[in-house]
Amino acid sequence: MSAEYNVSKELQCAQEGIIITATVSKKLTGAITGHFLIDLYTPILPIILPLLIDTMGLSYFLAGLIVTAFNVVSSITQPFVGLYSDKTGWRASVPLCVSIGSLGICLTVFTNNYLLLLVLVMGAAIGHALFHPSAMDLVYRLSPPTKRGMYNSIFTTSGSISYSIGPFIAGVLIEFAGLPSVVWMVIPGIIGAAWIYRNDLRYLDEKFFEKPAKKVRSQSVERKKFWWVPAGLVVTICSLRAWAYVGLITYLPALLTIEYQGFDTVTTSLIVTVMLFFGVGGQIAGGYFSDLFGRKLMLVLGLLCAVPLFALIFLADGWLMYFGIMMYSFFACFCYVTSVTMTQELLPGNVAFASGLILGLCMGVGGVGAAVIGWAADVMGSLSDAMFLLIIPTILCPILALFVRYPPGK
Template structure:
């Protein structure tokens, strides 16, 4: 582990900071490239290893639980000690683990490799986010954080299409070649870290003594996290099983086409994320949260109650509105837990996604029991409907940022 520290000592030091920030942003692009590969390879693992829907979903569950549930605790430890795991190490094990899982002919080995990759993801995100936050110029922290987040969202969208390309032209084992960018990128980031060396310390920013909003501050914060978890349950469940649904339950569609559909879906989610963040600043976060969830409900229904272009439109619109709420929910939790930004982010970005992964395995089990994957997936309408209902009860000062600053 190393201490990422900060000082302002001229152009040379600023160049050092920018180099390290670039490494963190590049690392985020690389490591998030591998996460969405799992849903694309699941249909082939089901066939090759003879897996049930539950065991297939458990692969995603293991990844999400290990990589996400641990993040709040890693963030809390880092916030208190200032010590973080090196970015290139996280990128290396995160990329290699996922890529090698396609070569395994044993289910337990697949779980081991995926779990190892998840460790890299769990350590990376709090470390890299802390690095970007501490080394960014005070006037540009929002900009740098936005670039960092978007870099991961873009690569997350590209991952399925790249994996689909390899599978189409080289079969499932060829996906292992995707480890090459991760290895090369980790080496490049490590080389730059070695050349720039360590950076000087900064005095810790004073934390406001008042760190809670009222006596029962944990109620609104807990409601936001609960809504995030329900959203993640539905969204992760759709992303996890949609490739299998399209490949095994629809005729005349191939792996590459499915991967393009998933990539388009995830890219639409990126646009939804940006739009939701912008509108939440202008009109209020709670309003955006409730509106996004309400719009997601009919879009979700289109996926399972229609066919053809209407179904595909439902997929894209659902991804847009499910992601539309993303930034608002994260920022609301940070506002409700001042002085614990790292912990708050870990709850919304980590813990909630881990719960979503557990939900994916549950949907797989239900599909095995019902004998129908589409019927089991449609049950995700329940958490989708609960989201706007619970969001209405969140006690939050919903003033637009522009008004609040006046």
């Protein structure tokens, strides 16, 4: 009887293990799918900026302000969403976030009113802000501690792949059917949101997110007390990195089509797409190697390699310039996943808040920086000269990374 009971108990445990594994898999699939869909739309903005500059008569500053509006709203909202999530356990709905993000961006092509355009962009930013802290918190909690870098890279890569595809799809549509045709890109977002909702792929299940024991909680509080300063330094580094990276992505299409000339929309969007795919490769490599060789070492290495490659973009022509664009993207993104994981590990009791800081606040700084570069281009009369100023934050990043105090062996 005892043997039968033990066998029955083992079978029950095995079945529960299979159910838990399947549920975890569904939740991760939902987060990854949602990330792929919602990040498909953000890079459309830089592709349509040259057309908006031409058709609406915008200055570089006003054009850059569109990207700034998106990033600032997202950056301000995300840390608060993350903090609220940490305190209450609330998580945003994937389908809702995807629907808001896709509709807000795609409807911008139907208005000639600058203020309405900003409202639509900011609405899309709210969808992004609700999504990212919740999703990153989910991935962190369900990932084995020794493989958090890898799992974070998988999650971020899903969004980065769509972020890379988005410009090319938008460029092809614009080239062959005009600017209003971009609205057709809303279809995958709506269908994807409906599919996720139908399959009930939600973020939060209390079974997997139980409150930590008192002992763990006290250790977490003690660690947070001593690691807020290095976490803040990592956020500062990420903000400077985002300033250079977002600035390059924002104005590269305008630089190639307006200032350098000889580039059509499809060619420009293809260059941006390839550049972003190199960034995807950098994210995968950065997450993997940070697990093997330590996060701080990989952070410093990636940021250091990015400096000469950024300079090459503006000091070289032809294939050397393209090489600089692609490899700068690789190393700028190489340290991105590493910095996300570092901040989460430095603030273990505030994972959603930490994710909101990196994915929100840092990108917001990048968006503000884009407007500053646009203003500088108007004043200097040269977009390329203004963009080259971004080498200053690029150089500061590896210097500051050397001073990050991080747990030994990580």
